[in-house]
Amino acid sequence: MGDVVRTTCPYCGVGCGVIARRSADGSVEIKGDPDHPANFGRLCSKGSALAETISLEGRALEPTITGKSAEWDDALDRVANAFSTAIAEHGPDSVALYVSGQLLTEDYYVANKLMKGFIGSANIDTNSRLCMSSSVAGHVRAFGSDTVPGTYEDLEDADLVVLTGSNLAWCHPVLYQRIAAAKERRGSAMNIVVIDPRRTATCDIADTHLAIRPDSDVPLFLGLLAYLGNAGAVDCDYVARHTSGFPAALDAARSWSRSAVAMRTGLTSAEVEAFYALFTRTAKTVTCYSQGVNQSSVGTDKVNAIINCHLATGRIGRPGMGPFSLTGQPNAMGGREVGGLANMLAAHMSLDKPQDRDRVQRFWNAPRVADRPGLKAVDLFEAVASGRIKALWIMSTNPVVSMPDADRVREAITACPFVVVSDLFATTETARLADVFLPATGWGEKNGTVTNSERRISRQRAFLPVPGQARPDWWQLAEVGRRMGFATAFSYESPADIFAEHAALSTFENDGARDFDIGAYAGVDAEAYAAMTPFSWPRPADGEGNARFFSEGGFYTADRKARFVDVTSALAAKPLGKGAFTLNTGRVRDQWHTMTRTGRSATLSAHLAEPFVEIHPSDASENGISPAGLVRVSGEKGDVILRALVTNRQARGSLFVPMHWSGEFSGHARVDALVPPVVDPVSGQPASKQSRATIRCFKVTTYGFMVSRDKPDFGDLAYWATARTAGGWRSEIAADAAVEDWAQWLRDSLALRDELTVSSYSDRVAGVERHVFFNGDKLVAALYLACEPVAVARNWIVSQLASDGLGVAERLSLSAGRPGGGQKDPGATVCACYGIGINQIVDAVHGGCHSVNAVGDTLGAGTNCGSCRAEIGRIINGCLVAAAE
Template identity: 65%
Template sequence: MEKEVKTTCPYCGVGCGVIATVDDNGAVAVRGDADHPANFGRLCSKGSALAETLDLDGRLLHPEIDGCQAGWDEALDLVAARFAETIAEHGPDSVAFYVSGQLLTEDYYVANKLMKGFVGSANIDTNSRLCMSSSVAGHRRAFGSDTVPGTYEDLELADLVVLTGSNLAWCHPVLYQRLAAAKAKRPGLKIVLIDPRRTMTADIADLHLAIRPDADVALFVGLFSHLVSSNAVDQNYVAAHTAGFGDTLLAAGGVSFDDVLERTGLPAMQLREFYRLFSTTEKVVTCYSQGVNQSSSGTDKVNAILNCHLATGRIGRPGMGPFSLTGQPNAMGGREVGGLANMLAAHMAIEDAGDRDRVQRFWRSPKIAEKPGLKAVDLFRAVADGRVKALWIMATNPVVSMPDADAVEAAIRACPFVVVSDILKETDTARHAHVLLPSLGWGEKSGTVTNSERRISRQRAFLAAPGEARADWWQLAEVGRRLGHTDAFAYEAPAAIFREHAALSAFENAGSRDFDIGAYADLALEDYDGLTPFQWPQRQGQKRAESRFFAAGNFYHADGRGRFVAVRPAETDRTNADYPFTLNTGRIRDQWHTMTRTGKSARLSAHIAEPFAELHPRDAMEIGVGNADLIEIESPEGKAFVRALITERQARGSIFAPMHWNDQFAAKARIDVLVPPITDRLSGQPASKNIAVAARKFKATHYAFAVSLAKPVDPDAAYWALAKAAGGWRLELAFAEPVDDWAGWCRRVLAIPQGVEPLGYADAQTGDIRLAFFDGPQLLAAFFLAREPVAVARNWAIAQLGADHANLRKRFALVAGRPGADKPDPGATVCSCFGVGVNQIVAAVRGGCHSVEAVGVALNAGTNCGSCRAEIRGIIDGCLAAAAE
């Protein structure tokens, strides 16, 4: 009998509701939950493909000590003993936890309680430091608390939505869909996109401001001055509910309109239009994400934005307010429990003696951390220099995602004792663990997460725990018990942890703190199991309700007033003669973080299958790089090799590269190797959007493309990029020198059985080599080699893995790399949801489909998650423009 379970997506901070269906054979299907108020049934490409990522391939199923299988008692005894010994000899600050927004709130809570309340150190930080800690710091400066004032509904109620540092179409696709639908219904809704790159989000923007990197402070300081000079300031709100307006105005007076033009690089007409739109529109929402936060001036950027909303009183009312969009599914939940090194649980402040006393009394803990701990970058510096001697990493992969990633890897490798809790056995970080602990994954674990609009939702288990995998909270609680704190960590289920978390939020609160879910402090187990999504705060004795903050003031500073923060533009150009380009790192549509989950899906790898860098055509020409060439990107910290993607979407002098690829999927493409450990002085958030780099063509003697039924093993090539494909694997390659025996290379790397001889040819003049290996009618592998990037129809070649090749003519066609007339090449994948390629869309346009909707009717492309609609529209426009010439 089929089982349906309502749960929550484990990807971005939108927090979409998902319904997972498990049939009698154990097969899982997913669809959007139409009742969930975050997505109303919509899912993006990643959410739609969740069922494709649930296999046990590569899973860590048993505890390991030094690479050997161990029992849980042995492993946990060792963890507790080594941490206890280290603390006894070197003090509590000699140990640290590095945790993750992939954890559930219950996991996060126990980790924070153990470290801050019982070890007595605040050396617990999270990978959320890398994505939204500047927003936290900005909120606390302005509001006196880490409060997101508004709701997703505000995007649909606004008359102007400003998207700054946010590629909403690719990074928060369901919110993009909601916004696009609102604009289609109400065309008067204006959208301004502020981004150095013309991203796919620009498709729905009325105005795109291609700002210079890190010029946001200047832009919004200039806007603040314009609001004052155009009489758009809400004098009553400012007088009644804020402080610091005069000092902020004085600081803004030092930045003229011409200064803003020079710093931002924007045309005067565009800048005036943006300022006019903002000053004359009552209902304004400003959404900001990594492009704002991931900066050495990220906190000042946030406050420059908040200043403009405070000045106009456009906050906390329907369709108005600043909106921080978090990157991870539970970054907000981590903030609620004090997951950051400079916070305490329940939004209390570690620097406040009263808060420390309150939390210690509630926990009945023997000690409490008395000062902020080490933030992520400083934490790994402390690992490197020996101050931190025992490290526990949970649900994250810092060897790929941290700045100066090679130095981070070296620090972890040299650390005397490293514990890693993860679901996969082989990650770039797990390979350095002394103890590996198998955790539960999505679909197996149970708890809560909080999305960007303060909405708490349940993640529920619908799959049995594989092997000996256990919940992260259980692992932490077991170590807490072994450290002698049995009563404090006597949890039997996540519901008990959630009740304690809720009780602490209400403890001695009485409205003095924003985060309060005391209504759930006595939640029965069956009510926890059936918990439906709700927004905080939900105070004890109050009816469940949606909420916004600060429309009538009531900020969380001692005087109840919000704070204007005087900020000044910083120098933004870090380039020099040796490193003349500015690198901007980020995410792409169909991959997530370091690909440990999305890399399992062939569908999600079909759109973009290898690491790449976008650069402007003139920049490419000047460094001698052509389309599909490989480029080497270098910074003082390291080097990476990626494919060149030449596009006018990119500004001159700038390069964009995604951060997802790791050593399991590519040879040398960990892009955070290039990122220097420069951080915001207040938030500690790394500056991942403004990196000075050099770029040059990667010189290869040969390029190759291969498809294989078996997973390729250890490709010994200067460049390689591996991706899951329908029915097998695909592999891109480049060689710095020729191989003596290409067929032998294929046998070894592509796992060709002994006795299988290749069908193929070699062209001595061009240097082309084509090899195909068959087992009866089944294609085992095909290998295409050339002296230039290989011109083979990739999707067609992949499809041959599942084709019948009993016909000899079809085998020769494969070796030639030419699709037959009966099997046309679909082209590069545009729509991942339905596997629709660019050639199919072009054919539909030529057949009369001249709108995105018409292409959707003909091919289904763009009709599910909608993330590809901008790309489809670009193809249509290109075809129609070419036809008109």
């Protein structure tokens, strides 16, 4: 049967438990852990497909110096010498680390100890700055600490769940399924309100969708605070005993009448009134928020506007009540615990407080501790560009794709005198710029802990052998620390040693003065660490700790009272200008960050296989854009070429573009190159959802769809996007100039042998060509061309690529681009987990399956992760409406 290992998913902040079973033949089976309290056995499509992402194909398995193989000692010496030289010549602030929420807590801890305690600079920031630093800043302003008050159980216990700036169905699917299941059980006793400019998949379980204008959350919640005050819904006893600043915050909020809120948000006065009345009369309310709140130039103010409403009503820290930040990455919370951001200190202590700096310095026995905040992500790369940073270490992230003003970031890294990158793959846009590349261990190979959005610490455990010369990130950092002269402080032998020290620091001179306390694990040894089960903090040495914070006050400010924050400044709507749109970037269901992991999964690439821009039909019509046509989206900093997805889900005047596609999978789709480096002034988090853009048709002479066993070389084609399939690759292409011989182009792009059999068809008048190459009875490659977006049975063609042998009928059908008699085209993939296409679902509906559950019983679609259930529901409704007509 193979060895069974309980571990944790490496994707979003839900922190799902995973059971991995490795068989004797090396194959791995993945399923959800039914005993893990975050997911109770559920997994989303990404988690379910983890086994497809752990192959060694493309992995970098040895260190390199200037692109040439090197020994570990030489590479580590080069890093230590470069950092030491820069510090000696230019001071400690001339070096920097840019790390990642993909790191384990133990990696994060060593990185921050090295930078802040021994190098003596706080120039260490993380890509978590891009997703949740506004939440951190809002928590600190209100609570005096970065504390998430509630638990996942509150999402199921609440009578009202408000989801604002959160496409939970696609970005935190397991939490979405927990809420959906609770809604199904409780019916009308549970209300769900979604606040989002887009009609996302999450709206399908909502009783109300408030389609507010982009960046108008603050006026909406200011108006709510005023309404609560006027309606007598304030918990006066809680406010008096546990908070300060309420009268001023309420007076400021009262300038926002319901009509003013309606005008600013684009809602009707009736919609505003209904939401406010529902919130007012529903005691058990949870307000969940994510990137739509955080990724804004007023993100911290949005967070505090939400928290103000919960403090005013005393709806915090009790079952079914509270503001709830949903973190984006698997270990953004663990990074926060160890001071992973440039303005934080380890164990939820503050760089701004001399007593905290002294405490950490004494605990670490460090020569110095950074005495001021370091450079936040955007400022850090600007310092690299200006030459102030002489040595830069980037770990487990791809800022050349993910940072705003991404082209400027690439130029900065290129010009930096010394760059070291630690990652799994040396092929990312960032890794290609490294002077020294260090191969890291990946999920399934490394050991450590992560913390999810509800403060639950879980183990990631290894179940795969460490490949080649890959090494854990903590080991790389510790080795460099030793070489820089700090051997005693970095003499760790295992992650257990690091976690024990981390836990000991959390309880050191604490006595309840700090929220983060896991002193119960301060003496953990290797055996206990190996057996550790998931637990939520606080977990002090003398007891269990509370599951929730602040029901009876006890905030972490000087007077132990929460602060109401006046957030009424900088609220004017910013005019876009003629012909401009609001550009919103974000995630899709089946991909993760810059696709270095998920892009290797055929299952995950089947649902949305190329980069796209969502645009409202009226906006598309006014700009001459047709469905599935190619468009150029331009911003202040550059442009991208994308497929047009014309949909009523998108609001007028707005565009949505996924942030995942990199140069590894597309020719011209790095959308963050368009996003200007505008940040929230408090948190430093970039405003990735409200930049200005224009859109116009991209003129194409030829559109193409192709499949191939090998990844093509697309040369100088105007547009291309490629994705994994079972058996090879599927690609969309387009040319903006004539290509003399497409069959030869295909041969050249794949280096095809001359002896292959080719079946070609060409209608030059209609602009249609087809070229299919066979090796005996096996499909090697096929290219379909037309003057308009190519209409062929894509998923059926892809399925033939995986076949070991095709009959005459199949080979003839491939030339036609569609299945012949007796063969079925599944249509575009809807359920990635089971590979179920839209045509199969439509057939099931016509056969009598008139509910999502019925379709699931018949096809399996929607019965694993459930992320596609909303889409299945829309297909069913569309079929039934059509039948009624």
